[in-house]
Amino acid sequence: MTLPNSGNYPSASRSGDTLADLLERILDKGIVIAGDVVVNILDIELLTLKLRLLIASVDTAKQMGIDWWQDDPFLSRDARALQQENQQLRQRVYELEGTAQPAGDTQPDDVRGARE
Amino acid sequence: MTTGTGYYIYAIGDAEALAELDGIPGIDDTAVVPVTHGQLSALTSVVHLDSFSTVQQATAVTETSWLAHAVRAHERVALQALDRGPVLPMRFGTVYARGADVQDMLRRRHAALLAELHRLAGATEWSLKVRIEQSTDQPAEAPSAAGSGTAWLLARQAALQARSQRTDRLTECVEQVRAELAPQVRDIAVSRPLDGATDTVRIWLLADDAERLAAALEPVRARWSPAGCTLELTGPWPPYHFLRGDALEPVTTPTGQPEVRP
Numbered sequence: 001m002t003l004p005n006s007g008n009y010p011s012a013s014r015s016g017d018t019l020a021d022l023l024e025r026i027l028d029k030g031i032v033i034a035g036d037v038v039v040n041i042l043d044i045e046l047l048t049l050k051l052r053l054l055i056a057s058v059d060t061a062k063q064m065g066i067d068w069w070q071d072d073p074f075l076s077r078d079a080r081a082l083q084q085e086n087q088q089l090r091q092r093v094y095e096l097e098g099t100a101q102p103a104g105d106t107q108p109d110d111v112r113g114a115r116e
Numbered sequence: 117m118t119t120g121t122g123y124y125i126y127a128i129g130d131a132e133a134l135a136e137l138d139g140i141p142g143i144d145d146t147a148v149v150p151v152t153h154g155q156l157s158a159l160t161s162v163v164h165l166d167s168f169s170t171v172q173q174a175t176a177v178t179e180t181s182w183l184a185h186a187v188r189a190h191e192r193v194a195l196q197a198l199d200r201g202p203v204l205p206m207r208f209g210t211v212y213a214r215g216a217d218v219q220d221m222l223r224r225r226h227a228a229l230l231a232e233l234h235r236l237a238g239a240t241e242w243s244l245k246v247r248i249e250q251s252t253d254q255p256a257e258a259p260s261a262a263g264s265g266t267a268w269l270l271a272r273q274a275a276l277q278a279r280s281q282r283t284d285r286l287t288e289c290v291e292q293v294r295a296e297l298a299p300q301v302r303d304i305a306v307s308r309p310l311d312g313a314t315d316t317v318r319i320w321l322l323a324d325d326a327e328r329l330a331a332a333l334e335p336v337r338a339r340w341s342p343a344g345c346t347l348e349l350t351g352p353w354p355p356y357h358f359l360r361g362d363a364l365e366p367v368t369t370p371t372g373q374p375e376v377r378p
Contacts, residue, residue: 017350019184024309024318025243026191029356030207031128082265 122211123151123218124163126193127354128229131157133201140196143167143189151215153222156229159193160218163211194354202237204229205354232360236322239302240352242329244319246293248286249344250278282344283314289345290317293336297321300332305357320357 017025124143134150134157142148142161150157167182178184190208197203212218222229294304303322323329330349337347 019179019187020309021243022187022191024307025353026187026194026205026208026356029359030205030210030354031359032207032210082268085265 120165121162122165122213123160123215125206125210125212125218126159126161126190127197127203127205128156128158128222129197129203129233130201131155134159134197136200137193137196140193141189142193143186148193149215151218151222153219154226154230156222156226156233158206158218158222159197160212160215165211168209168211198240198352198354202233202239203354204232204236204359205356235360236355236358239322239324239355239358240326241355241357242321242323242326242349242351243353244293244297244321244333245316245348245350246286246290246319247316247346247348248282248289249346250282250315279314285343285345286315286317289340289343290319293340293347294319296336297329297332300325300329303358307357321351322355322358323351326352 126142126148131150131152131154137148137159138150139147142159143163144167146161146163148159148161151160152158167186170182187208194203194205212221290306294306297319298304301321301323305320307318307320309316309318321329333347333349340347
């Protein structure tokens, strides 16, 4: 069989393929011989999903809108400052209205924020 | 837990060209053995099935994990095959119970596999990573330390708007790059990254002439670079994204027995 060789290219452009790049390129691609008796060792769909979750970086998650930690008082200084400000404003409203702050209104987060 | 061993398949190609690869290291550094029928060979090696079971239970995929090693071995073998001629890369994780089963598969699908190999002859796959940079003139996403709620909301709104504009610009860039490169290549496919990143899109190109592709890319790159759109071309790769599944569907005779496709 005479088929043209397809490999006459510099290999330098192949360098720098990260694991994520590689998985993206080959993981659920390539020939699947349908209907043959193959030892079914990998649930590729499951694995792909798993990898998708695992290789998602913090930056990526942030871009996807998964940025809950920005509002978590434990993880974000800005959120803590906002919690504190919120608490002070609420206190001021109660003072102006001349009513005492209801006991149940003080959330654990508020307390934590006020102590910072 | 799966036990025992099986025949892992990396790629299928011309028997004569792949004969040279007899004995190169595969997964777990086990020697690769070409299994041949007619004009075709499948590059195989014996693997322990329990290694694959472990992958299913893995909690982390790192560069030092067994999966990373196995995937890299798969790709290394497929690339060496590609260096010797057209190749049909198998999907990662294809294992047959016995070497005789691999040979039987080649026999039954000889015509379809050979036709697919001829169809792809002379072409290679290239990856074009299109990424949109974060604009420097946009307000920073982090709110000021002063802690004004209004300022925080405004900054948040501006950041969301900037993100949406970036995504629009990326989509526009991908559409134009695709339209401009289409006449230079045989086929084009587009995919989103596995990790869900919204600032990157992959364009896959099946090209006959790598130099022509690179030359065609230059003006496109020059046009999009000032708009913050970077284009990174890598390859040549085995044609993972351009294999035609229909040639490989199961074929059965009226008696229900699989047979070589006419």
